[in-house]
Amino acid sequence: MAKEFWRWKEYNWKSDKIDWKSGTTISAGVDVGSVSSQAVILVDGELYAYSNMRTGSDSPMSAQNAMNWALEDTDLKLEDIHYKVGTGYGRVNVPFANKTITEIACHARGANFMYGNTVRTLIDMGGQDCKAIQCDERGKVVNFLMNDKCAAGTGRGMEVFADLLSLSIEDVGELSFDIDEEPEPVSSTCVIFAKSEATGLLRQGWPKNKVLAAYSSAMAHRVVALLERIDVQKDFVITGGIAKNIGVVNRLQKEIGIETLKTDYDTQIAGALGAALFGKVLAEKARK
Amino acid sequence: MIANFGYKDGSGEFFITIDTDKCNGCEDCIPVCPAGILEVVENEYDPLEDDKMAVVKEEHRKKIKYSCAPCKSGNDSSKEPCIAACELEAITHSW
Numbered sequence: 094m095a096k097e098f099w100r101w102k103e104y105n106w107k108s109d110k111i112d113w114k115s116g117t118t119i120s121a122g123v124d125v126g127s128v129s130s131q132a133v134i135l136v137d138g139e140l141y142a143y144s145n146m147r148t149g150s151d152s153p154m155s156a157q158n159a160m161n162w163a164l165e166d167t168d169l170k171l172e173d174i175h176y177k178v179g180t181g182y183g184r185v186n187v188p189f190a191n192k193t194i195t196e197i198a199c200h201a202r203g204a205n206f207m208y209g210n211t212v213r214t215l216i217d218m219g220g221q222d223c224k225a226i227q228c229d230e231r232g233k234v235v236n237f238l239m240n241d242k243c244a245a246g247t248g249r250g251m252e253v254f255a256d257l258l259s260l261s262i263e264d265v266g267e268l269s270f271d272i273d274e275e276p277e278p279v280s281s282t283c284v285i286f287a288k289s290e291a292t293g294l295l296r297q298g299w300p301k302n303k304v305l306a307a308y309s310s311a312m313a314h315r316v317v318a319l320l321e322r323i324d325v326q327k328d329f330v331i332t333g334g335i336a337k338n339i340g341v342v343n344r345l346q347k348e349i350g351i352e353t354l355k356t357d358y359d360t361q362i363a364g365a366l367g368a369a370l371f372g373k374v375l376a377e378k379a380r381k
Numbered sequence: 382m383i384a385n386f387g388y389k390d391g392s393g394e395f396f397i398t399i400d401t402d403k404c405n406g407c408e409d410c411i412p413v414c415p416a417g418i419l420e421v422v423e424n425e426y427d428p429l430e431d432d433k434m435a436v437v438k439e440e441h442r443k444k445i446k447y448s449c450a451p452c453k454s455g456n457d458s459s460k461e462p463c464i465a466a467c468e469l470e471a472i473t474h475s476w
Contacts, residue, residue, distance in 0.1 A: 194428045234426045236383040238396070239442075322385065322394070322475075371428050378429075 099252035101262050101334070105144035106359075107166045111136050118376050119169070120176045122368025124196065125183030128220025128249055129334065130155045131365040132163035134174065138373050142167055142231050145361050148220075152186035160189070176376035178368035182221075194371055196364045197226055197237050200332050203367030205232025207358040208292040213326040216316060217363065218335030220248040223316060225323045232367070238323050246315040247281035248334040251341075253284050257291060258301045269340030276303050278311035283373050287311065305340065313344035320349065328354050336360035382426055386437035387445045395446040396475040397437050397463075401426075403471035406433025410472060414461035416441070417449045428466070435472070449474070 113119055116136035122226065123132045126148055133143040144162035148155045156179065171177075171189060179187030180199040187193065200217045210230045217224045223246070227236035240247075255262040276299075279290045291304045299307075312335075329351045335341050336353075337360060346352055360365075387396035406421045418441040424434045441448045452461045453476070464472050 192428070195425045198426045198428055234382055236385070237426070238385040239388065319389070322389075322396070374429055 096256040097261075098259055099262050100228055103144075103146040105142070105162045105165060107142040108140060111139055111141050113141060113167065113169050113173070116141075118176075118373050119174045120178070120372030120376055121160065121163075121174045121368045122180060122199065122365040122370070122372055123187050123190065124181040124199065124218050124362075124364035124368060125152055125159070125179065125187060126158050126181045126196075127222070128252075129361060130159040130183075132159040132169070133362055133364045133365040133369045134158075134163055134169065135366075135369045135373055137159045138192040138370065140358075140366070142169075143359070143362050145352065145359060148183065152183035153188050155183065156189075156213070158180040166247070176372040176379070178372040178375070180368040181366050191372070192375060194368055197224060198234055199364045199367030199371065200224065201226050201228040201234045201367065202232040202370050203363035203365070204228070204330050204332050205230075206366060206370060207332075207356045207360075207363060208328065208330045208354045211328045212330050212354070214323070214329045216320070216331050216333075218316065218331055218333040218341070220334060223247055223319060225316075225319050227323060227326065236323055238319065240315075240319050245284060245287075250282065250284040250308075250312070251288065251335065251338060253288060253363050254291065257288055258295075260301060260305070260307060262333065262339075265305055266309075266338040266340040266342075269376065270343075271302045272300070272306050273303075275310065276307045278314050280311075282308075282315045298352045303376045309338070309340035310344045312341050313348055316341075316345055317348050324351055324353045325351060327351060330356075331355045332360050332363035334361050382424075384426065384434070384436065386442050388443055392446070394475045395449075397445060398473045398475065399435050399437075400471045400473075401432070401434045403469040404434050404467075405469060406435065407469075408435075409466045409468065410435055410463040414468045415451050415462070418445065418448045419463060426441075446476075 179190035184193040223240040
């Protein structure tokens, strides 16, 4: 079978430092996105375990799979988790969730945890859409905006480009800078149109990396257009899968003239992490 | 909170903005909308509070240009019914 260049690494993680048995509140968040799904488990608000995998065609199943994988290396069972929150596109399809919360609120809360309470503006660049969110020092949403109707210039688009150019999705960020000079962005970020435009450029003899650069800057440009309606205040961060693509991130930073904060956390778990953080508060509320 | 429901596309920007600091969930805007696109629900953007707010229904968020078209036609400068109905001035349209 041909190599699947779009395929990014799926993985799970567990903390060696935390013993869940000593915790009082165990909460979980499951973010069923359009492209990827994550499950995050917190013990008293500390990150204990998580998983990050591709969403399947069956949403309830994807939620279950992500949860099972996060639980895999722990001796924790689903029943031991006091409160489970579902979020993301498929949030209504998380069968075991105690509550569902919109991913907008969860991303703001998650970013507050990952990047600190100085975050005021974040963009979640997900698989199929893009959201600009402003939040306060507690991670509470003060203003939000979704992108337009189509999935133009989102994670899925980058996957399609990785495939088109036969370059691994994990390398495309770096490679887009391996060029002689920055090309004009492709004129459309619509995945279908951009793909045919890129094919044309390749046939004209453009090197792959240059085509990649042209698409990356079109994506960055599109997000800037989204940000026009919302005032970008520092600190500014990006969550979601595209946050890992420096080809887009660096071009975006350059265009708006603001640096993004960096984090050691996996930017894809922001939604599930926020959901789990809400889960903790809600579990404690329920106990009172 | 400023909640922007809608989208931007090649033909323009179509957002209905609800200011939750003003909106008290009174529901005055609900019956006046001929397309029935608004509803009052719990503020899901702040899951730890119980306040209510008006929102654009999920199924209309990606087509409000069309859903709202009946109230947008002509050069009549009078306000759209939902904006006029809101005494607290919590609703604005971007187009």
